[in-house]
Amino acid sequence: MSEADDGGIAPARAVRMKDIAEHLGLSQTTVSHVLTGKHRKFRISPATVERVWRLAEKLGYRANVMARAFRERRSYAVCLAVEDLQNPFWAGIAIGAEREAEEHGYALVVTDLGGSAERQRRALQLVRDQRVDGLIVSPVRGGDSDLATAHRHGLPLVQVDRAVARLPVACVRTDHEAGSVLALRHLLERGRRDVVYVGGPLDIPNYRQRLAGVRKELRRHGLKPADELVLDDSSPAEAEREVARVLRRMRRPFALFTANYALTVGTLRAIRAAGRVVPDDVELVGFDDIPMADLLLYPVTTVAQDVSSIGREAVRLLLDVIRNGKRSAQHVLLPPRLVPR
Amino acid sequence: MSEADDGGIAPARAVRMKDIAEHLGLSQTTVSHVLTGKHRKFRISPATVERVWRLAEKLGYRANVMARAFRERRSYAVCLAVEDLQNPFWAGIAIGAEREAEEHGYALVVTDLGGSAERQRRALQLVRDQRVDGLIVSPVRGGDSDLATAHRHGLPLVQVDRAVARLPVACVRTDHEAGSVLALRHLLERGRRDVVYVGGPLDIPNYRQRLAGVRKELRRHGLKPADELVLDDSSPAEAEREVARVLRRMRRPFALFTANYALTVGTLRAIRAAGRVVPDDVELVGFDDIPMADLLLYPVTTVAQDVSSIGREAVRLLLDVIRNGKRSAQHVLLPPRLVPR
């Protein structure tokens, strides 16, 4: 009743190690030793090894991943929890991460946090439940303690893009400060002296570092930012509102430096609404590259991040933690690149 | 030696059903019945049910997903294989799919095929290896027979956006023809009579359907396309090249209708290079919405697809196949939406 009610063309039952063992008159153990590459360690005779390999090949043996995962308490999957998959920055990281994971035989579970601490908690739950062996996460606001707890419990973690303060967990990210320096150097070279910085809340290290880079490079030239906009939610809408006010105030030519993609978008809208002339009147440089930037109303120079490498490196680090228990908390800083336009 | 060499703060060993059973003097089976919600079916006494629940809660019991997956031959994960995660269209689908999967207790493994049949084969392998219970795929060129074979073997499959011809597998996609009709109606309402269609190879049904919609709506007005560009690889570069030629030829005002995002990008570049005036001189409508379209050099009206719903519906269908063995091959057509600009 319950078995063999195949519709006729049902796929033959999967080949197990046991099947190979029986065919060959060996024990399942020996087959396991061979098929998991431990034949040297167990001094299996070359002849036997060969026979097992051959038959496995012939029968199309594929290890039952679930059985192995269960037994080894490893899922051979890792999770990547990003802030917003629609953002090309995160999509790029996901692609890089997936490639790297695949090359190591790991599957990548991608989840979009959308800034929700609840969703971040669910991602952590995936690890606790052993559905995945580790988590690469871009920490959301208000989820710091959850991450700290998880780390204390020994869950393999790696951060990307941003890091929780004082949490001894590795983080892979762009050197934000260096990015700002690149941007400012560009502006200064083009003779700009008045630079307005547009960024997000300073309790987020990224924004602190980007602002620090701005100040640093200006100071080297004996200058200070003409203004520093520190926005609360750093949404396009808020950026548009606040930059509009700046535009009303600033009558001389000046430059704007926006600290990320969303802020750049809002700023562009404000510039358009104000009808200002770019770049003669205002010039714009923004963190994060923009797809199709050449087709925008205004030229925008960007600080591009090496998204693919961020993803790959994060996976490499995580697998290190998983496999070797390395608990390195070093931050990996990748250099940004200026895309002048 | 092997046990209890916790570093002191090691997380207590996970609670199993067995533990609860022992504490309560019950059998593991009963605990299983309760904890899997089958207590009605097995007529477990309310008192027992309550006791089990209470203790499970108190001990923080969490089912061992791997053990369950192994036993049930189900991973409670599905895979979404998209063409290009960097494309906002696919990112949107991924987000929708992930939300829906999560709501059903499934994890979503996302993979980026990048048009590679080899990578599509690997995605199918994930299903064979039972790492995931099913696959949502946007078929790549040259992978038709792999999909057909997989389907014959009974692997749970759902297609998105495009479908392999004569493959009896459900497909969730936008009603392409309706989308073209929307676009053309828009152009005709604005008095355009000369419309050049820019699309991809006609062996891809999507392009056939989009072209069909164009012809259909024009015919209703006794018109025919001024030209039909059928591009081979439908890359931005090719579109730019070919549209440039059209622009050189067409001197009177006319309209361009591009059949997808990449083609729209290339077309925009050609228009810019030719220095034509939009929309007085050429008007542009494109399939697929464009982020930040309001900030583009030229206004582009788009046919937006309901990406999130495509993702969600695909997951729903796939879970149907997985759970109920439904092998419906019906195509689900979602209506497009015109975003005039």
Add this chain to the structure above:
DNA sequence: ATGAAAGCGCTAACAA
């Protein structure tokens, strides 16, 4: 150089 046996945590057929 190879094998026997135990067991990972869970489900389910069958007993009682």
Add this chain to the structure above:
DNA sequence: TTGTTAGCGCTTTCAT
């Protein structure tokens, strides 16, 4: 209403 038992496919001690 609850319990007994077997077993999923694999890895891993420990024998031989």
